[in-house]
Each structure stands twice: as C-alpha cells, then as structure tokens.
Amino acid sequence: MARKASIIGGGVIGGGWAARFLLNGWDVAVFDPDPEAPRKVGEVLANARAALPALSDGPMPAEGRLSFAATITEAVEGADYVQESVSERLDLKHRVLAQIQQVAPQTPVGSSTSGFKPSELQQGAANPATIFVAHPFNPVYLLPLAEVVPSPANDPTLIEAAKQTLREIGMFPLHIRKEIDAHIADRFLEAVWREALWLVKDGIATTEEIDEAIRMGFGLRWGQMGLFETYRIAGGEAGMKHFMAQFGPCLQWPWTRLTDVPEFNDALVDLIAGQSDAQSGHHSIRELERIRDSNLIGFLRALKDRNWGAGRVLNEHDARRRAAMPDPSPDHAAPMEMARMQVLPGWIDYNGHMTESRYLFACSETTDAFLRHIGAGLDYVAGGHSYYSAETHILHKGEAKLGDRLTGSVQVLAADEKRLHVFVTIARDGVAVATLEQMLLHVDMKAGRACPAAPAVLARLMPIAQAHAALPRPEGAGRHVGQRRA
Structure with missing residues (x-):
C-alpha cells in the first residue's frame, strides 16, 4: 500500500514537494485555499514528469495518486508525513501547524521555512517534538538538498525517520546541528544578494553582468566542490593553510559592503526589475523553468557519471530502488524477467525513438x-573472472519512445562450463520491441583466455539451462542479418 504525504500549501515549493513525493510512488494530498492551486501544482508536476526521470538510470516507480483536499483535516488524515509550505508569516504557520496537530499530533511535520527556527515554529504547539524544519531548494523535484533543522524539543528518533523518508524520495537531508535564523545555505545567498544589490545600485554592474560572473566562473566550481574544497585547491600544493595565509588579510580590506544594506525603495526595485526584464523578459517563466531544468539535468548527469557531489546522492537513490525490486521468479521453466527500465530523454534520437x-x-x-x-556479478569480477560478450545479434521489432517502461527477460539457449548462449527480449507492455541473441565466454581476466566458470556459478546456471531447454525455441533465434521474417 502506498504511503501518503500531505502537502499544505500549493505554491512553487509546495508543488515541488508534491511532485517529488508523487513521482517516487507516494500518494499525495494537497491543501491550498487558492482556487488556482490545482492548475499551478499541475504545471509544476508537468515539468517534474519531464525532468526527474532523466536523472535515474532505472524506471521510476508507479506514480502515486494526487488529490486536492478541501480542508487541512482532510489532507492530513492518514498521512505518514506532512510538509508545510505556506507563506513566510509566523502567525500563519502557527495556525496551520495547530490545525495539523489537531488531526495528526504524532505525525512528522516538516516546514519549508527559509528563515524561521524550529523553536519559533514550535511555540504553542500541542506536540513540539514532531515539528522541525525541512527546507528545500527550488526546483524541489530536482535539487536534492533539504536542510533538516531540529530544536532540543524534537524527538531524535523521529528526526532520523524523517531524514530516511527524505532519502527514500531521492533527497539529501543535511542535518543542521544548531538552529539559526535562515539555516546555512540561505545565509550565503543573502550575503551574495546584498552585495549584488549594491553593485547594481552603484552602477558597477547590471543584473546580467552579475549573473554572467556567477555562471561563467565560480558558480560552476561551487556546483561540484562547494566553497572550502574550491579554496583548498586554490591554495595549490600547500593546501588550505597556504590559501588562508595568502588571502586571509583581504578580509580586512574595504572590498565588501555586506555590513551595509542599500535602501530598499521604489527606485532600487524599478532599477533591478527593469534590468531583469531586459535580460530575460523574452522568455516566459515556464520557459525559463524548462531551460533551468534541462541545464540542471545536464550538470547532475555529469556529476552522476563521476559519482561526485549531488551525483552520488542520485546513484545511491538508484541503488536503493534496485535493491527494492523483487527477485526474479524461482520458477525457471520460463524466460526470466531480469530488468525494468524507462526510456529517458538521453535515449532518444532525432526521430524521437530510442536510439540503437x-x-x-x-x-x-x-x-x-x-x-x-x-x-x-561485480564481486565475482573483482576476483578475476567474468563473462565476456563474444557475439550479439539484435532484431528491432517495434519502437520505444520517451517515457516507455521496458522489461528485459532472459532465456538460456545453451550453457556449458565456458559458454553461455542467451536470448534477451526487451518488451513494452508485454510486446517485444527488440530481441538480442548473445554468446558469452567465461574468461580468466588475468590470463586473457576462456576458462571454466566457478562451481558455485555453474551450480546456479545449469539448472536454469536445463529448465529452459524444454522451452520452445524463441522466434528469431539463430537469425542472420537480412534473413526474411517468417
């Protein structure tokens, strides 16, 4: 039975949370009094459906059920996890949290607040132990970071369970050990934002020039190494101590205006807004979101290929999904379903079909x-032995398109101590889109030549081969290129 997440507040952040849970197989109930909430959440969800599967190397789980509740009570009833994402007004959050706890006083309640401390949120609560900060970053359905901030009033066991829930939906829960206004990440953003406002106000740079300075330079470094690791490298072979000795005195120089804030008046707002319109006004907000998502997918996929930074989180999430897949049926008297996949954007060619x-x-x-x-598997390979593909024949029987869910099954045609002859069927909805016949040789990798497989491997392989010997020979087995179809 699918678990239920309750999302209170259906704006950009709440919609992102709803998409993150929904696309990871949770049922989701959203409450927002705005009559436009279903449309707004639906648009965020459409972007998420196009983007999030591109980060996985396996199929997404079956999508959960989305519903819109008429009341907070209806949304929260039966929820395993609640995420509050209403406007940044403490009085409003207190009222909403009180209504949540009238129905679910023991349910974990994460708040998306970017500024309030958990102890502030817990004031007057029926059960402070279950209320904590779970601050995400936009787009919530792609970026893994969630700052998890408890207070001394929180139940540590509940916090650990909440962090595990976030991991299960592919997020990276960063446990903030001491509560502080604006947590960690937004304090950096606020510092950069203040400095940027001064640079624009003083006529030093335009909004576009500041964005170029970030995205053409340190933004690329920060995206995969953060701040301190970046500066460690900047210190050269001598490392961080050399960097600190070289650049530490600069902290006393009058470079920054972070301790001063420009007057936030209509003139400054008009100046910033006008430059921003000139910079990006030719794109709609939805277009900018899709451009952002596509760029983020590219960055994250590159990090994933290198198992670095946020890419490591994505690989761990894939591994959890693979581990949760059921083992193939012990009934060997049939081709064995061994893999489940989903056609991702990077799998598509210029015709819109899955590429060869x-x-x-x-x-x-x-x-x-x-x-x-x-x-x-890999442990066996680490011991110096492996099966190598010696020959593969592929027959295309249908078209696979973006988003299609595929299964891969194996029928053993023949096997002995050194050889494994298999017939692989790739199917969509039970209908083959391709078949592949393979001959594999068992190899001693150090010696570089074929050798008998280990007795333990043969003990598992040969009963399957014997059971499959009684199966009808699959259509297409033994074909040669160009052979006419029957």
Whole structure:
C-alpha cells in the first residue's frame, strides 16, 4: 500500500514537494485555499514528469495518486508525513501547524521555512517534538538538498525517520546541528544578494553582468566542490593553510559592503526589475523553468557519471530502488524477467525513438542482472573472472519512445562450463520491441583466455539451462542479418 504525504500549501515549493513525493510512488494530498492551486501544482508536476526521470538510470516507480483536499483535516488524515509550505508569516504557520496537530499530533511535520527556527515554529504547539524544519531548494523535484533543522524539543528518533523518508524520495537531508535564523545555505545567498544589490545600485554592474560572473566562473566550481574544497585547491600544493595565509588579510580590506544594506525603495526595485526584464523578459517563466531544468539535468548527469557531489546522492537513490525490486521468479521453466527500465530523454534520437545504442544498453542491463543472479556479478569480477560478450545479434521489432517502461527477460539457449548462449527480449507492455541473441565466454581476466566458470556459478546456471531447454525455441533465434521474417 502506498504511503501518503500531505502537502499544505500549493505554491512553487509546495508543488515541488508534491511532485517529488508523487513521482517516487507516494500518494499525495494537497491543501491550498487558492482556487488556482490545482492548475499551478499541475504545471509544476508537468515539468517534474519531464525532468526527474532523466536523472535515474532505472524506471521510476508507479506514480502515486494526487488529490486536492478541501480542508487541512482532510489532507492530513492518514498521512505518514506532512510538509508545510505556506507563506513566510509566523502567525500563519502557527495556525496551520495547530490545525495539523489537531488531526495528526504524532505525525512528522516538516516546514519549508527559509528563515524561521524550529523553536519559533514550535511555540504553542500541542506536540513540539514532531515539528522541525525541512527546507528545500527550488526546483524541489530536482535539487536534492533539504536542510533538516531540529530544536532540543524534537524527538531524535523521529528526526532520523524523517531524514530516511527524505532519502527514500531521492533527497539529501543535511542535518543542521544548531538552529539559526535562515539555516546555512540561505545565509550565503543573502550575503551574495546584498552585495549584488549594491553593485547594481552603484552602477558597477547590471543584473546580467552579475549573473554572467556567477555562471561563467565560480558558480560552476561551487556546483561540484562547494566553497572550502574550491579554496583548498586554490591554495595549490600547500593546501588550505597556504590559501588562508595568502588571502586571509583581504578580509580586512574595504572590498565588501555586506555590513551595509542599500535602501530598499521604489527606485532600487524599478532599477533591478527593469534590468531583469531586459535580460530575460523574452522568455516566459515556464520557459525559463524548462531551460533551468534541462541545464540542471545536464550538470547532475555529469556529476552522476563521476559519482561526485549531488551525483552520488542520485546513484545511491538508484541503488536503493534496485535493491527494492523483487527477485526474479524461482520458477525457471520460463524466460526470466531480469530488468525494468524507462526510456529517458538521453535515449532518444532525432526521430524521437530510442536510439540503437540504448537497445544494446538495455540488453546489457538485462544480461548483467542475470549474471548477478547466478553469482557472476561485480564481486565475482573483482576476483578475476567474468563473462565476456563474444557475439550479439539484435532484431528491432517495434519502437520505444520517451517515457516507455521496458522489461528485459532472459532465456538460456545453451550453457556449458565456458559458454553461455542467451536470448534477451526487451518488451513494452508485454510486446517485444527488440530481441538480442548473445554468446558469452567465461574468461580468466588475468590470463586473457576462456576458462571454466566457478562451481558455485555453474551450480546456479545449469539448472536454469536445463529448465529452459524444454522451452520452445524463441522466434528469431539463430537469425542472420537480412534473413526474411517468417
């Protein structure tokens, strides 16, 4: 049975939370008195459906059920987790949190607040122990960071459970050990924002020039190494001590105006807004969101390929999903479903169909899963032995398109001590879109030649091969290129 998340507040942040939970298989109930909330949440969800699957190397779980509640009580009833995302007014948050706890006093309640401390949110609460800060970053459905801030009144066990919930939906819960106004990340953003306002007000730079300075320079470094690791490298071989000795005195120089704030008046607002309109006004907000999402996917995929920074979080989330998949049926008297996949944006060619290389990738994923099943996975490879693909024949039978969910199944055609002959079927909704016939050789990697597989591997492989020997030979097995179809 799907778990339920309750989202109170359906704006940009609340809609992002709803999408993050929903696309990770949770049922989601949203409450927002704004009659436009279903439309606004729906637009955020549409962007998320197009973007989030591109970060996974496996299929997304079945989408949960989305509902819009008429009251907070209706939204919260039966919820396993509640996320409050209403406007940044403490009196409003207190009223909303009180209504939540009238129905669910024991349910974890995370607040998306970017500024209030948890102890402020807990004032007058029926059960302060369950209320904490879970501050995300926009777009919530793509960026993994959630600042989790408890107070001394919180139940540590509940906080740990809430952090695990966030991990299960692909987020990175950063536990802030001491509560402070604006937490950690927004304090940096506020500092940069103040300095930027002065640079514009004083006529030093335009909004576009400031954005270029960030996105063409240190923004790229910060995105994958943060602040201190970046400066450690800047210190050269001598490291951080050298950097601090070299640049520390600069902190006393009158470079910054962070301790002073420009007067926030209509003239400053008009100046900033006018430059921003000139910079980006030719794009709608929805267009800018899609451009942002596409760029973030590219950055995050690159980090994922290197298992670095936010990419490591994505890889760990994929691994949790794979571990949760059921083992193939112990009934070996049928082709064995070994892999489940989803056609991602990067898998598509100029015709809008899955490109040839991805059919081979899907086959590899399926065969690798079968090898793991018989005990010839990465641990076996680390010991110096592996199955190598000696020959592959692919037959395209249908078209796979963006978002299609695929399954990969294996039928063993023959096997002996050194050889494994398999027939892989890649199917959509039970109908084959491609079949691939493979011959694999078991190899001693150090010696560089074929050798018998380990007895433990053969003990798992041969009963499957014997059971599959009784199956009808699959259509297309033994084909050669250009052979006419029957």
